[in-house]
Amino acid sequence: MAHLQETERKDRLVARIRRIAGQVAAIERAITSEAPCSETLHLAAAVRGAVAGLMDELVEDHLRAHVAAPGLSDAERTAGADELATVLKRHMR
Amino acid sequence: MAHLQETERKDRLVARIRRIAGQVAAIERAITSEAPCSETLHLAAAVRGAVAGLMDELVEDHLRAHVAAPGLSDAERTAGADELATVLKRHMR
Amino acid sequence: MAHLQETERKDRLVARIRRIAGQVAAIERAITSEAPCSETLHLAAAVRGAVAGLMDELVEDHLRAHVAAPGLSDAERTAGADELATVLKRHMR
Amino acid sequence: MAHLQETERKDRLVARIRRIAGQVAAIERAITSEAPCSETLHLAAAVRGAVAGLMDELVEDHLRAHVAAPGLSDAERTAGADELATVLKRHMR
Structure with a gap:
């Protein structure tokens, strides 16, 4: 069951990433x-939004699996929180 | 000891917020x-950065106190993670 | 007429900045x-959004007054565009 | 000469977009x-930064070519500024 959930999660993420790859190809x-400049801008902005959505999902997955999940040791939770705080501080502004 | 740490944390946050209040007054x-437009823009951008830094600190405090801290129940960790995920999804883009 | 518009614009911006100052005071x-952590987070996130909205307005004002406005010299437009590009690159991510 | 510059600009943008495509493939x-969660997060954050850099470049190109460039009509500058303001408001937060 856990395995199935994990496989579904991976498939969902891969589908999401392939959509982003398709959007990046559209910018190229x-x-x-030589599409109009404003069209290119909107395509790039769409990728930006899609990548932000992917980050949200990865951050939430990390938060649940490596900080909040039942059964982790205190040290594992601290390590998971440290990693998350680093990513958020560096990249999520 | 925990009390002292908590008081220090509050004082540090309040000092940080007062600096932001001072920066907001400078924009006004x-x-x-009628300072040059570009000066006003830089002041506003500085507030933006300062508020992002405050958010980082609050998010990290929440993560450590309400998700990662030793001794929380599984339900408390889940609730803390839910709140954090909501804030990140809505606001941290 | 231009003067009136300019006064209105200033009043509108000042009102906006005072609302932000009020929101910052609410975080303090x-x-x-000792309000719940998640409430503080939402208040800070609201300031973040309000400051982003203020930046949008200042950026648009600058764009119209110092780059797009009729009657500017080519050198003035270039200087206005340089300033704007700098602000966007440094702060609007 | 203008043509050469335009070709160089296109080549530079295409190279930039292909690097982003490579980074997206690395996330997949x-x-x-099943790389560690934190590694995936850092890869996604890198794409986020690279797309922000691409947006900066497209926004600056648009600003220079469609708002600031010598020889545009007032109406063309206004239209260029409108498009830019829309993109910034919707996407650059």
């Missing part, structure tokens, strides 16, 4: 086909 | 004194 | 009164 | 190979 096409 | 002065 | 109260 | 590999 917009630039090489 | 820049606007009423 | 939440911390000194 | 991290997830399918």
